[in-house]
Amino acid sequence: MTENPFGHTPLPRKDQSQSEINFSYKAEITNVYALTATEKLYQIQIIDPVERHNFHFKAGQFVMLEVPGIGEAPFSISSSPSRRGDIELCIRSAGTMTNFLSRIERGVMVGISGPFGTWFPVEEMANDDVLLLAGGLGIVPLRSPIMTVLENRSRYGRVDIMYGARRPSDLLFGYQHDSWKQFDIGLDVIVDEAEEGWQGAVGMITEILGKRLQQGDRAQFAEKTNAIVCGPPVMFRFVCDMLLNAGLPMEKIFVSLERRMHCGRGKCCRCNIGSTYTCVDGPVFDYWSVLNLKESI
C-alpha cells in the first residue's frame, strides 16, 4: 500500500494477538422475525450472564455464527452497540447454512464468536454532518451506525440516510423508518422498480445523492461531512466517485467490504487482497485504503 497522502490515522485494527484468543460464546436464538421473503431478523442472546454483560462491539463489526452440525459464517451485527442483552443479525437465505437458518424458530442453540474486524469511526464524526448510504443488504451493517447516530443525535450536525433497494418488497426495516425520521434527519428511500401501491421514489440511489450534493456550499460539505457507504461494489464505485467529485476527501468516506470469509480470524487466507486480510484489517476501510487494494471493488 502506498503512503497515505492525507496522513490520517488508520482505522482501528484488532490487535493480531486478539485473533489468537477464542471469543466464543454459547448463545440462543430468542426471536426470529421475517422481514422479507428472503431475509429474517434473529435476536441472539449469550447464555452466560457475565459473558453477556461483557460482550461489547462497535458499529460495523461482525460475528461468526455457528450452527452446530451445519456450519459457521460471518454476519454483520445490525443492532445498536448500546443495546444490552442481545444482538440482532439480519440474514439473507443464500445457501446451506442460511437456508437452514431460514427454517428455524426461536429456542435454537448456536455459537457466536467475535466481535471481529474494524468499525465505522462514528464517535469521531461527532460535531460533523453524517451521510449514510445503503444499497440492498448494505442497510444491515449500516443500521448499527444509524442507531448510534440517532441515539446521540444532538452530537451530530446534519444527518442524511439514503437507501436504495430493488423493489419495495425488498426494503428492510421499513417499520422503523418513521421512527428514524423523528430524529430530525433526512431519510430518502428509492427503489429500482415500483410495485403496486408504492408511492415513493423510483430510480437509482445516485439520483437522490445527486440532489443532496446540489444543496448547500461545496466547501462546507467537503469540510463538515463524513460518509458511510454499504452496498454492492457497483454502488460503491458510483457513489464514492460522486462524493469525491463533490470534494469529499477519501479519508472521510468509509465503506464495508464483505469478501468471502472462512475463519474470520486472519488464519485461513481466504479473504485476503494481497497482504490485507479483510477479516482483521477490515471489513470497514476508508476509501483511500480501498483504492489501494487491487480488485477490492
Ligand SMILES: Cc1cc2nc3c(=O)[nH]c(=O)nc-3n(C[C@H](O)[C@H](O)[C@H](O)COP(=O)(O)OP(=O)(O)OC[C@H]3O[C@@H](n4cnc5c(N)ncnc54)[C@H](O)[C@@H]3O)c2cc1C
Ligand atoms: C464480514 C461479512 C459480513 C456479512 N454480513 C452478512 C449479513 O449481515 N447478512 C447476510 O445475510 N449475509 C452476510 N454476509 C454474507 C454471509 O456470510 C454469506 O451469505 C453466508 O456465508 C452464506 O453461507 P451459506 O452456508 O448459507 O451459503 P453457501 O452455501 O456457503 O454459499 C451460497 C452462495 O453464497 C455465496 N456467498 C457466500 N459467502 C458470500 C459472501 N461473503 N459474499 C457474497 N456471496 C457469498 C456463495 O458463493 C454461494 O454462491 C456477510 C459476509 C461477510 C464476509
Ligand code: FES
Ligand atoms: S477469513 Fe480467514 S483469513 Fe480472513
